[in-house]
Amino acid sequence: MQTSYDLLDRRGIIMLVLLGLFALIVPICALLVPKTSLFFMPPYVVALLGKYLCYALLALALDLVWGYCGILSLGHGAFFALGGYAMGMYLMRQIGTRGVYANAELPDFMVFLNWKELHFTWYGFQHFPYAALMILAVPGLLAFVFGWFAFRSRVTGVYLSIITQAMTYALLLSFFRNDMGFGGNNGLTDFKDILGYSVQSDQTRVALCVLSALALAAGYLLARAIVVSKFGKVLIAIRDAESRTRFLGYRVENFKVIVFTISAMMAGIAGALFVPQVGIINPSEFAPANSIEAVIWVAVGGRGTLVGAALGAILVSFGKTYFTGALPEYWLFALGALFVIVTLFLPKGIIGTLGEMWARHRTSPPKPSDKPSNMPAAAE
Amino acid sequence: MTNVNPTLTNSLLYLDGICVSFDGYKALRGLSLVLAPGEMRAIIGPNGAGKTTMMDIITGKTKPDEGDVYFGGTHDLSTMDEASIAELGIGRKFQKPTVFESHTVEDNILLALKAPRSPLANLFNRTGPEQKTRIEEVLTTTRLKDHRHRLAANLSHGQKQWLEIGMLLAQDPKLLLVDEPVAGMTDAETVTTAELLREIARDHSVVVVEHDMTFVRDLDVKVTVLHEGSVLAEGALDHVSSDPRVIEVYLGR
Numbered sequence: 001m002q003t004s005y006d007l008l009d010r011r012g013i014i015m016l017v018l019l020g021l022f023a024l025i026v027p028i029c030a031l032l033v034p035k036t037s038l039f040f041m042p043p044y045v046v047a048l049l050g051k052y053l054c055y056a057l058l059a060l061a062l063d064l065v066w067g068y069c070g071i072l073s074l075g076h077g078a079f080f081a082l083g084g085y086a087m088g089m090y091l092m093r094q095i096g097t098r099g100v101y102a103n104a105e106l107p108d109f110m111v112f113l114n115w116k117e118l119h120f121t122w123y124g125f126q127h128f129p130y131a132a133l134m135i136l137a138v139p140g141l142l143a144f145v146f147g148w149f150a151f152r153s154r155v156t157g158v159y160l161s162i163i164t165q166a167m168t169y170a171l172l173l174s175f176f177r178n179d180m181g182f183g184g185n186n187g188l189t190d191f192k193d194i195l196g197y198s199v200q201s202d203q204t205r206v207a208l209c210v211l212s213a214l215a216l217a218a219g220y221l222l223a224r225a226i227v228v229s230k231f232g233k234v235l236i237a238i239r240d241a242e243s244r245t246r247f248l249g250y251r252v253e254n255f256k257v258i259v260f261t262i263s264a265m266m267a268g269i270a271g272a273l274f275v276p277q278v279g280i281i282n283p284s285e286f287a288p289a290n291s292i293e294a295v296i297w298v299a300v301g302g303r304g305t306l307v308g309a310a311l312g313a314i315l316v317s318f319g320k321t322y323f324t325g326a327l328p329e330y331w332l333f334a335l336g337a338l339f340v341i342v343t344l345f346l347p348k349g350i351i352g353t354l355g356e357m358w359a360r361h362r363t364s365p366p367k368p369s370d371k372p373s374n375m376p377a378a379a380e
Numbered sequence: 381m382t383n384v385n386p387t388l389t390n391s392l393l394y395l396d397g398i399c400v401s402f403d404g405y406k407a408l409r410g411l412s413l414v415l416a417p418g419e420m421r422a423i424i425g426p427n428g429a430g431k432t433t434m435m436d437i438i439t440g441k442t443k444p445d446e447g448d449v450y451f452g453g454t455h456d457l458s459t460m461d462e463a464s465i466a467e468l469g470i471g472r473k474f475q476k477p478t479v480f481e482s483h484t485v486e487d488n489i490l491l492a493l494k495a496p497r498s499p500l501a502n503l504f505n506r507t508g509p510e511q512k513t514r515i516e517e518v519l520t521t522t523r524l525k526d527h528r529h530r531l532a533a534n535l536s537h538g539q540k541q542w543l544e545i546g547m548l549l550a551q552d553p554k555l556l557l558v559d560e561p562v563a564g565m566t567d568a569e570t571v572t573t574a575e576l577l578r579e580i581a582r583d584h585s586v587v588v589v590e591h592d593m594t595f596v597r598d599l600d601v602k603v604t605v606l607h608e609g610s611v612l613a614e615g616a617l618d619h620v621s622s623d624p625r626v627i628e629v630y631l632g633r
Contacts, residue, residue, distance in 0.1 A: 249466030
């Protein structure tokens with residue numbers, strides 16, 4: 001009757017089974033079923049679902065730091081975008097002579113800017129393993145350096161949120177500049193190949209979508225392994241009573257910087273999977289609004305539940321797709337209203353509230369005073 | 381420290397001439413206090429006497445402007461941070477019970493248990509049988525055995541205080557600093573707490589800050605009276621409570 005500390009609890013199993021089924025069904029419906037069939041999945045739906053899954057992985061990463069360690073990052077979109085840029089740079093270098101200017105070495109925008117040689121930041125990005133390393137290393141390093149200073153100086157709460165916001169805004173502004181060497185406000189686009197396969201082909205789209213599902217599953221397992229370990233219990237302890245944790249002898253800043261870095265790397269992977277599926281990465285991905293939207297996903301799904309974060313990302317993004325199609329002017333109002341409603345009426349989010357109802361249902365006969373501790377509180 | 385100072389070398393805790401000020405307000409003015417190994421000491425004093433600031437100095441939360449703080453005769457606490465001081469063997473109980481509310485009672489003890497504190501060690505931690513035995517012992521001592529699976533948030537005020545004392549025990553420090561352990565407790569709980577602290581004092585040094593005079597009498601230990609940031613009197617409770625200056629600033633009110 002105690003809080004579940006197993007690597008896999010009921011929710012986790014449901015989520016992994018659903019992701020597994022998804023990874024099986026999408027290839028069948030998108031590639032094997034005839035186009036006239038009711039079950040045929042058009043390529044744009046595949047790309048859309050893949051995009052949602054990348055958002056879900058970003059939300060999961062955010063929940064790991066916010067839901068379990070109380071670090072409300074309003075700049076997680078920056079790590080997502082940096083992972084996306086690393087992938088975009090690899091994809092740009094795969095274009096080769098097929099670009100508008102047919103320059104084998106330089107991406108189109110550099111030719112356009114009259115640059116004579118490759119910007120040094122682009123060295124090595126023609127090799128996928130190097131790009132893959134950068135997808136992890138760049139967001140990870142930024143998070144490590146940022147966290148090192150912020151957590152060591154004991155910046156917490158709203159002040160930390162503000163400086164994470166400032167971080168992503170500063171990156172937004174600098175990526176807008178042409179001389180940064182990342183394509184200015186046009187960003188990187190017009191991709192052709194990924195690992196030798198055309199990014200436009202149905203097969204590649206399906207493969208990327210399935211990979212996103214697998215990445216989400218792997219991300220979930222990693223995050224879950226972290227939060228059920230004693231390390232995870234220390235994170236929750238820090239969230240609930242930071243100075244108490246310090247007086248017990250834990251170096252709070254080290255725990256924070258480690259979990260922040262891991263989370264940033266997960267966000268980087270999400271961004272890297274996102275870019276080939278949407279076909280573009282530009283500085284608008286650094287927009288503070290994106291990071292705030294990610295926070296709303298987590299709040300809607302239920303912070304400190306992991307599964308809820310992923311669910312919230314998918315539901316809200318689906319709502320956004322629907323709304324921006326049906327009533328484009330009202331989406332931001334709907335998003336704002338959603339956030340207010342969730343904060344007021346579902347402070348534990350969808351998953352947290354469902355879990356609470358489930359716990360109450362199971363223990364309704366005994367008297368409330370000996371309520372068992374399997375409350376869906378963030379302790380899970 | 382070139383000269384050998386016998387008071388220092390024989391002490392567990394040694395504070396000499398501590399001064400701290402916050403924005404011009406002098407919280408401590410030349411506070412000196414020596415605690416022998418194994419000793420239990422009660423600190424009393426009116427509000428603003430500097431009791432909590434003294435705790436902050438010892439645990440590394442606040443750095444002294446002047447004066448020496450030594451632990452075990454050799455460790456200069458004024459140069460160390462909270463985590464290293466905790467690892468050295470100083471445990472602290474806050475005035476307001478501070479436990480990890482969304483953890484179970486058992487996990488609260490587990491987190492406090494003496495064990496490696498590095499992130500990596502905690503990532504790959506497995507709770508061994510010795511640790512489990514130790515958790516049992518602490519739960520028994522603090523009378524929380526039947527509540528082990530409850531969330532700390534659902535405990536009563538008194539139980540939270542005991543849980544926090546239990547966490548200190550699990551940490552197995554050489555010195556426990558206990559800030560107002562019976563504030564807000566019922567009379568029965570107060571008696572139990574005094575019992576619990578005496579039990580703990582058998583194999584630990586303890587400093588208790590307390591307002592409740594009945595409780596201090598129950599503890600039956602040497603008392604230090606603080607007033608305006610320095611020591612006003614020291615000795616047995618009967619001795620200090622007959623001191624006219626003490627009566628004037630504290631007991632007389």
